[in-house]
Each structure stands twice: as structure tokens, then as C-alpha cells.
Amino acid sequence: MASLLSRSLAPAPALIKAARRLVFPDQCPRCGTLVAEEGGLCGPCWRDTPFLAGLVCDLCGTGLIGPDDGSLPHCDACRSLPRPWAKGRAVFDYSGAARHMVLGFKHGDRLDLGPHLADWMAARAGPLIRPGMVLVPVPVHWRRLLARRYNQAAVLTRLLAPRLGLAHLPDALRRCRNTPPQSGDGFAGRAAALEGAIAVTRRQQPRLAGRPVLLVDDVMTSGATLTACCTALLAAQVPLVHVLLLARAHQRA
Template sequence: MGWFLQRIAVVLAPVVDLVFPPRCPLCGAGLAAQDGLCSACWSDLTIPGEPCCSQCQRPFPSHVTMQNGLCAPCLAMPPQHDGIAAATLYNDASRQLVLAFKHGRKIALAPMMAKQIAARLPQSDDHWLVVPVPLHRVRLWRRGFNQSALLAREIAGIRGGELIVDALVRKKRTPSLGGLGRKARIRALTGAIGTASQWRGRLQGSCIVLVDDVLTSGATSDACVAALKRAGAKKVIVACFARVADESV
């Protein structure tokens, strides 16, 4: 069935392009296809690279030459996760894409964003479970979709992982974390995230890709990782589209 739908999509693509000419979702410039940005907007995205912390991808100053080095926060408080795979560093361009995707309801951006995330994931022979950061049911009802689940579905398809969309649950509503400091975010998330009872056996001993759209202070992902590790997960990599390098944001 999947190959049939893909074939239909290929056949109908010229018609779709005729009715809805491909445009860059950031600046509106014309494109050759519906699945990306114009060259100018691509160049506005900042892709993580070396030198950076080997554990969390926090950028180091350009003059630093160490390999497999750890940043001061990871040395002071070793993270529970087993690495971060971020498609971009958070800047004006990535922020516009995230806002258009999440609040502008441009969910057609999910495949393009997921491809960028999947490209940053490490190669491994392990069988990965792909788990999105959950939304509380009230927020899910109001928004109509979980942006992390849309990205997770695409990543699972690209990398061949097993998607478990409801492995994590929000057990209580939390306030918007924007504007809160790290300690306040941790307090707000205490006891808020757990694992679904029907999946705990499946999570035992598993390798997991935890998917979110933006990684800010890491408080939400930390709560998710802690819940997955309590359920017996062997390894958890945090995958996101944009990683905020400045924890004061």
C-alpha cells in the first residue's frame, strides 16, 4: 500500500506544482520542488559542526581543537541522555521554520525538517524505537496535532525505526516554559512525564530516539529521558530540529 501511495504522489506531483507552485516557506521565493528552502534561506540556517561538546553538541569557540571534549555543564552535571542530534542551531531562520510548523500549522514542513534531523543521527546496527516528546491532552486538543509526533513519524520512516507515538505521557498540565529559568522549568516538569504502562515491557533494554522540535534548556527532554531510563531503556538519544546553544533563552 505504501509503494502505491508513493507512486500516486509521484504521478500527481506535476499537477500539484501547477495548482500550488513551490515556494520557499521562509521567503516565498519560487522553488523547483515542494520539499525544501531556497538557497539563500538554506544558507541562513546554522548547522552544528566541530568543535562542539561530544555529549550535547554545544558549540565550542572556533579556536578549540580538542576532540571528544565535554562542555562545562556536561562535566558539572553529566546528562542522562546518550547524545544530542540537532539538525540546526537555533537562530532567526530556524525559529521562523519552527513557528510556521508548530503555530502556523504548516505541517507539510515535517518531512523536510525530519530529513535534516535524520541526517544528524549516528549510524548504528541497533534497532531503534522512535518516541516523540508528548503533549498534554488539553494542549493536543487545542493545537490539533503533536509536532514532535509528526517529526518522529517521518524519522522512523527515513531511518527504519519503530515508531511508538504514545510511549510517553503527560500526566499533568504544565505552564508554558518560555521565559522560565532552568530551575523553574525543572520544578514545573517534576512528576509531569511518565511512560505508558502498555509499553513498559517494550521499552526495557531498548535504544530510543527521543524526538522534539526545539531543545531549549533541556528540562523537558531530561524529564522524558529520566522516565525512559526508569522504564529500563538502555540508550536514549535526543533528536531535535533546532538546538538552543544559550541556556538563558
């Protein structure tokens, strides 16, 4: 009886949420302006955020010109460069307010942006999900991890796991050496720098074998890092890799 009474007197989640909003009003995650909806952008930030919707490349998620007629087209870059993954989607073009948010999350300790970014990524992930799929983040080298204190891709997979109902393996991949950051070298230069730099961890290989993987990263530029990760996964008997990104940056081959 006491247990039933305590449950009946417990505040409803809607009341708790309303009370919290009275004390902590919802704010735009980009600029801090008060907004009417939790997790929503204010008007100016929404207009300055280039969400990728409509017709997009089926491999990298970049926006394409034309009607969304249900076809699965590829952009020029993905037609000309090897992409060992089967499908990909991205939330933003890497410009405007999207670039500001990604940089804040990645380099500015704006981990408070994580839930908002994960919500947007989960909304784009539908075409990528397969039965038994596991989430795997693109790894960072331990030296860079010490300097940055967190791997932003691993933060995203942890937040995405309950949203998508998938298991995640944050340590499935490792960087065997500290490669330089993205530069203007294009795909060929980046691919050469990354050769042999990413491997599947021995401890997690049995959990990966035979299961499709959703590979997660913040920004795709040339695609060389994703290619190196995907190549390592496929060599570890992963049958299928899809890619989920926060942003797609413009690059040259």
C-alpha cells in the first residue's frame, strides 16, 4: 500500500519538465537565446544552419541538386574515389552555424551540445540501421586524447546508443600512430598518411565479426579517415559498414 501511495504521489514527468523549464528556460544550443522548444534553434541560427535534407548522396550525405525521387545517387567525389562503406548520411553541411557548433563541441568543451547533436544524427540514421548493428566511433590517438580529454566521436556513439537502440563499442578501433590533422593534401595525401594507422582492437574483434557496423564521426572531408577505419573493420570480418556524420565538408580529390 505504501508503495502504491508513493507512486501515486510522485510528480508526473510532464510536471517535472514544466517546473524545470520555469527555473531553466530552454535556450538555443548555438547562441543561448531563449526558445520555445527544448533542443530547438532560434530563428536566426536555424536560418544559418545548413541541414542536409532532400536529395543527398547515398554514400556521404552531401546535398545534391534535383528532386528527391527515391533514387540513391552519388556525388561526384564519391563516384571518383573508393568508398568501402555501403551507405552514409550527414546532418549538416560544414558551414555557417553548423561549423560553429561542431567546432565548439570538438575543441571548445561544449559537451552540452552533445545531446542536441545526437538527436539530429539519430533523426538522419533511419536508412542506415540494420539488425544486430553496432556503433563504432572513429578513434583518436592517445596523445590527442590527452590534449583534448575526450573523443568527440565516442561521446556521440554513447549518446546515440539509447536513441537508436544499438550497442556501441567505443574501443573497437585504435590509432596505431598519431597522424597529422586534416590538411589540404586531398584524399591521396591523407590516405598515404593513414596507411596502417588504424586497426581493430584484439579484445573487441570477436564482438565485431559477422555484425554490421555504423561508423560515427563528426566531420568528413576527403573521406580518407573513414576509408582507413572501414578497411580495418572489413578485414576483421565485419560484413557491412555504414557511416553517420555530423557534417560533410567540401574537399578536393
